[in-house]
Amino acid sequence: MTFRDTRIERDLPAEVRKWLEEEAAEQEERYRRIVEAMEALDPTRDQWYEEFFERIRRHGFNVDGDQRVQIPEHDLPVRPDRKHKVVY
């Protein structure tokens, strides 16, 4: 994140570089666990998707704020023939 783009350059001490490497390695492991957990959620998520389709068909899809538009059955998307991911 660079909100105001304020940064003052400096040479990184060796202990800081080592800390960054260790934290990066831990983050890779954290990411791997998240992907695993999200794949385990696939069957539940498929059910949530169907419930979502049912709600936007019956009660409407939030187009803007509380403005809702009902989506007819024939306009609902078909699941593509490829692996589905939610974490990238």
Add this chain to the structure above:
Amino acid sequence: MTRPHIEPFCDRDVHFKNMPLPGFGRGYRYKMLSLDPEVGSCTMTVQLDAGYEQPPGFSYSELEFIVIEGSIRVGDQSCNRGHYFFVPAGYALPALSSDQGALLLMMYNTGEPSLEESDRHHDLSRTELYHDVDTYADIVWAPGNVVSPSVAAGCMIKLLNFNPQTFAMTFLYCMVPQFHQDNISYHDCCEEGYHLWGTSWMMQFGDLPTGGYFWRPPYINHGAFASEYGCIAIGRTDSKLFNHFHYNPWSTPGENEERSAARLAKRDPVLYKWCVNHAHNHPHGPEDFEETMERRGTHTHADGTTHSHGHEGEHEH
């Protein structure tokens, strides 16, 4: 911007570690939430133990932080939960301490955590950008419709920081009990969120409880949304937040990105032509998946043409 997609993550699931970097001293413990390994920018939950004392000093990185629980003293100012700070790089904060301990969310925006002991600002510091505020007491909740299309009623915000050049912002947001919003969203910007209290639900990721966190790169689907009992959270973007809403849960970040470009081409065709096509009059623009995705059945377009989508690929109207 090289932080990976961290979503969902809950800091309650991991232990605090002692901060080994120089300057922070004893009693400063942290949980890493996300990190850019190239530049060291990161977001951490930080526990200051009771009795913690930090000398006056500055960071080489821009820093934002908010008090989640407990209280801290910054110079002669007592700051309780909800107090937010924007600290430009090189801005020397006065001595910081906590008598009873405190939980903070620390966001180092442009470099690794650092603390250089000093009672003077660095010569390069843009000190005029510093600000702090008691977000709970001194800012009122505003409707979430600061952008359009907007979130549903019941999701409100308090704007804490805004960059007029990039439109990046930091804000508190809350969802009232029984909040729900039935659409899928993605943005052209990175988005970060941390639940200060309460639980919300997103259709892709499930429940995000107190201490729940995400760092989400651009173009990643999230939503539908709901919160049974309400929640309060801090959120950030790194550039303009535009809500691209749709209802295709299977679209990929690549397809979403192309749809964004397609929408830009429709909305600002001259700008699009200049920026993307280098003024070359390309016969067709990027693909908007809402116009080409396979659908369950026959439907009618606004122009009256009708066709069926029981196939893939291009077709004639």
